[in-house]
Amino acid sequence: MEYTHIPVMPVELVRFVESSAHRGSGVLLDCTVGEGGHSELFLETFKDIRIIAFDRDGAILDIAKKRLERYAGRINFINDNFTHLHQHLESMRSGLHYVLYDFGVSSFHFEKSGRGFSFAKDERLDMRLDDGTESAYDIINTRGGKELADIMFHYGGERWSRRIAAAIVRARSAGPVATTGELAEIVLRAIPKKFHVRNVHPATRVFQAIRIAVNDELGAIEKSLGDAYDLLASGGRIMAISFHSLEDRIVKETFRRLSRGCRCAAEPRDCRCEPKALVKLLTKKPLRPEVDEIERNSRARSARLRACEKV
Numbered sequence: 191m192e193y194t195h196i197p198v199m200p201v202e203l204v205r206f207v208e209s210s211a212h213r214g215s216g217v218l219l220d221c222t223v224g225e226g227g228h229s230e231l232f233l234e235t236f237k238d239i240r241i242i243a244f245d246r247d248g249a250i251l252d253i254a255k256k257r258l259e260r261y262a263g264r265i266n267f268i269n270d271n272f273t274h275l276h277q278h279l280e281s282m283r284s285g286l287h288y289v290l291y292d293f294g295v296s297s298f299h300f301e302k303s304g305r306g307f308s309f310a311k312d313e314r315l316d317m318r319l320d321d322g323t324e325s326a327y328d329i330i331n332t333r334g335g336k337e338l339a340d341i342m343f344h345y346g347g348e349r350w351s352r353r354i355a356a357a358i359v360r361a362r363s364a365g366p367v368a369t370t371g372e373l374a375e376i377v378l379r380a381i382p383k384k385f386h387v388r389n390v391h392p393a394t395r396v397f398q399a400i401r402i403a404v405n406d407e408l409g410a411i412e413k414s415l416g417d418a419y420d421l422l423a424s425g426g427r428i429m430a431i432s433f434h435s436l437e438d439r440i441v442k443e444t445f446r447r448l449s450r451g452c453r454c455a456a457e458p459r460d461c462r463c464e465p466k467a468l469v470k471l472l473t474k475k476p477l478r479p480e481v482d483e484i485e486r487n488s489r490a491r492s493a494r495l496r497a498c499e500k501v
C-alpha cells in the first residue's frame with residue numbers, strides 16, 4: 191500500500207529514544223499515530239520497544255493497524271483523543287518511557303480523507319477528525335462575523351480577518367457556504383490582489399484557523415501534555431513536533447513550567463507549586479529539520495521538535 195504521509199524528523203527522534211536512560215527499550219506512547227510512519231520506525235529500530243498508539247481519527251487508525259499488523263503483540267491501538275490519556279492508561283501511571291506528539295493533521299487528511307481539509311480539492315466543508323459535533327460547515331455558516339474574524343485572526347494570524355468574515359457573512363445571505371471551493375473563492379476575493387503572496391494560496395491561513403477551531407487542537411495539546419508527564423517513568427522523555435507557533439508556544443511554556451516545578455495549567459500569579467524541577471529540558475531551542483530532509487519532504491519545512499526528560 192502507498193502511504194501518503196512522510197514522517198518528519200526521524201533521525202532526531204531515534205536519537206532521543208536511544209540516548210535516554212531506557213536505551214530504546216520499554217513502552218512508547220505515540221499520541222498521534224496517523225498512518226503509522228513513526229511507530230513503524232520505532233518498532234523496526236528498537237526490537238525491545240512496545241507501543242501504545244492513539245489517534246482520534248478512526249479512518250487513519252485503520253490504515254496504521256493494517257500497516258503495522260506484522261508487529262501485533264508489540265503494539266496496541268486506541269481510537270480516541272489524546273486528551274483522554276488518563277482514562278485509558280491510568281494503570282500505567284509512571285510506567286511509560288517515551289511519549290511522542292506529532293501535532294496537526296496528516297497528508298492523508300489533505301489528500302485522501304474527502305473531508306474538506308484542503309482548498310486544493312473541492313469537497314464539502316467538514317474538517318472533523320472524529321465525530322465532534324461542529325464541522326467547518328457549521329462554524330462558517332452559523333458563527334457571527336466577529337467570532338469568525340477572531341478565529342481567523344487568533345488561529346491563522348490572518349490580518350484580513352474582518353474583511354474575510356464580512357465577505358463570508360454576505361455570501362451566506364444567498365445560501366450556505368458549503369464547499370472548500372466556495373470558501374477559498376470568498377477568501378481569494380476578499381484579500382486585495384496586491385497582498386497575495388506568490389506560491390501561497392490566500393486561503394491557507396483561513397483553512398488552518400477553521401481546522402484548529404473545529405477540532406479544538408490547541409485546547410487538546412494544553413490538556414494532554416501535563417497528563418503525559420504523569421504517565422512517564424523517571425528518565426522518560428516527551429518529544430513534541432509542532433508545525434506552527436501556536437502549537438510550539440504551548441509546548442515551550444508547558445515544558446518550561448514543568449522544569450520550574452509548576453504543575454498549574456497556565457502560569458498563575460499565585461502558583462504554590464514547590465519550585466523543584468520536574469523535568470530537564472533537552473532542547474533549549476526547538477530542533478529544526480536538516481536541509482536534506484526538507485528537500486525530500488517539503489512538509490517538514492515548518493516542523494519544530496522539543497523534548498524534555500522526567501527527573
Ligand SMILES: C[S@@+](CC[C@H](N)C(=O)[O-])C[C@H]1O[C@@H](n2cnc3c(N)ncnc32)[C@H](O)[C@@H]1O
Pocket residue numbers: 195196197198221222223224225226227228229244245246247250270271272273292293294295296297319410
Ligand atoms: C501529523 S499526523 C501524524 C503522522 C504520524 N506521526 C505518521 O508518522 O504517520 C497527526 C495525527 O494526529 C491525529 N490527531 C490530531 N489531534 C489529535 C488528538 N487530539 N488526539 C489524537 N489524535 C490526534 C490526526 O488524526 C493525525 O492522524
